[in-house]
Amino acid sequence: MLKRKLLLEDGTVFTGVGFGSDREISGEVVFNTSMTGYQEIISDPSYCGQIVTLTYPLIGNYGINRDDFETVAPFINGLIVKEYSEFPSNFRSDETIDSYLKAHDIPGLSGIDTRKLTKCIRNAGTMRGYIANAEVTDEEILARLSNIPVLRNQVKQTSTSNPYIVPGRGRRIVLVDFGMKHGILRELTKRNCHVTVVPYNYSAENILRLKPDGIMLTNGPGDPQDVPEAIEMIQKVIHEIPIFGICLGHQLLALACGAETEKMKFGHRGGNHPVKDLINGKTFLTSQNHGYAVKTSTLTNTDLELTQIALNDHSVEGIRHKVFPAFSVQYHPESSPGPEDSNYLFDDFLSLIEQNSTKQEEKVYA
Known part of the structure; x- marks a missing residue:
């Protein structure tokens, strides 16, 4: 498994395991507290350009189906979860959340404390973040993040x-x-x-x-x-x-x-x-x-x-x-x-x- 990390613009680092696409990405890091509905959340256009953190600890356990999309193609930049299910169990499931993210070139990060990340955002306010491979230095990521303009006109x-x-x-x-x-x-x-x-x-x-x-x-x-x-x-x-x-x-x-x-x-x-x-x-x-x-x-x-x-x-x-x-x-x-x-x-x-x-x-x- 590919070791990856999230670095927030205040310097806070979360290290975990990548899934979905392996490309590097930046975006405003936000959190959603819903216990179900991850497919609708991922496909909600209102998350355009954002890295979405799901606070519920297990995501993907009922897979991805053809009926619950909110748009044809997702607009999120990245997805962060505590744990994702590699083997979903649901009669409607067509594919895993990992394969869905790969198909749309969206990187995911798992294995981090999403509740701690949520507290960071609640205390400091919404921040931009950057998902990269673990071997990239924090200094290099911060330099990249500082040169990326704030997304407008989504x-x-x-x-x-x-x-x-x-x-x-x-x-x-x-x-x-x-x-x-x-x-x-x-x-x-x-x-x-x-x-x-x-x-x-x-x-x-x-x-x-x-x-x-x-x-x-x-x-x-x-x-x-x-x-x-x-x-x-x-x-x-x-x-x-x-x-x-x-x-x-x-x-x-x-x-x-x-x-x-x-x-x-x-x-x-x-x-x-x-x-x-x-x-x-x-x-x-x-x-x-x-x-x-x-x-x-x-x-x-x-x-x-x-x-x-x-x-x-x-x-x-x-x-x-x-x-x-x-x-x-x-x-x-x-x-x-x-x-x-x-x-x-x-x-x-x-x-x-x-x-x-x-x-x-x-x-x-x-």
């Missing part, structure tokens, strides 16, 4: 290049793809929506020309302020078409309405984050994956209303517009992987579309 890498249609007989939805998880598309098609998926930089004029009943703003990687095209588009359509934003889409809606976002110390990534709805007083568990958040204080002078908060740190988890039919959440109601407590939000979106359609008809016949 949305451009993960978004679709051209529009395409997923046909249905129901409401017509334009889905703006910032790095979409397929779970979002699945929930819309489950409700028989006619979905037109468009690139992240699709103009407001072109979207309105499609005559949509609603607009979905998807999840995606990176800093929302790196996507000014989307902010401008939202500002032009929000007064005409109902909007539902998820994760990055939530942050972009906030920016378009005058609020601000900020980078979190280590983000929220896991399948058990409690969120409280301030409207009905209910609390539910959510699946989350984000490193940026809307600044609560900046909502004050906008037309946005705070609707949901995270119970762990009271960060913004939900907002809605006071005038126009638009709302968003920071977490993932499509729940892959994770609890399905908030799946009802897709139905709420369709109800909002119905209400808006009724209002428009009343105006015409008034």
Whole structure:
């Protein structure tokens, strides 16, 4: 087995055994606390350019199957685990996690204390790291890491290049793809929506020309302020078409309405984050994956209303517009992987579309 190591930009070193691809790689090191769903995590485009640490100690024990992918090809830079299973046991398993990573040229590192690594990130904040062969000196790795520019504009890498249609007989939805998880598309098609998926930089004029009943703003990687095209588009359509934003889409809606976002110390990534709805007083568990958040204080002078908060740190988890039919959440109601407590939000979106359609008809016949 190839001895490899992870070196963080603060000089901390973790030595273990390599699996997957044997190439060297750098990236922002983050952690996910989910106990299951590693296949969905690996294939989530929101992890573009990141090295993902899974805190659950055994990964790969049910293998990789054809059904649980969130995108066609993964965008993660690397994977770190305590132990990976070489012999998975599950009737749906098609291959091992090792062979899957090899096929996509993604390096893995096992045999390290992932709980200790997680504590390092929680204490110091998210850091960049570098996975290399063990014989490479720490000084050489730090020199390489210092010369690698911080990754920006990840949305451009993960978004679709051209529009395409997923046909249905129901409401017509334009889905703006910032790095979409397929779970979002699945929930819309489950409700028989006619979905037109468009690139992240699709103009407001072109979207309105499609005559949509609603607009979905998807999840995606990176800093929302790196996507000014989307902010401008939202500002032009929000007064005409109902909007539902998820994760990055939530942050972009906030920016378009005058609020601000900020980078979190280590983000929220896991399948058990409690969120409280301030409207009905209910609390539910959510699946989350984000490193940026809307600044609560900046909502004050906008037309946005705070609707949901995270119970762990009271960060913004939900907002809605006071005038126009638009709302968003920071977490993932499509729940892959994770609890399905908030799946009802897709139905709420369709109800909002119905209400808006009724209002428009009343105006015409008034």
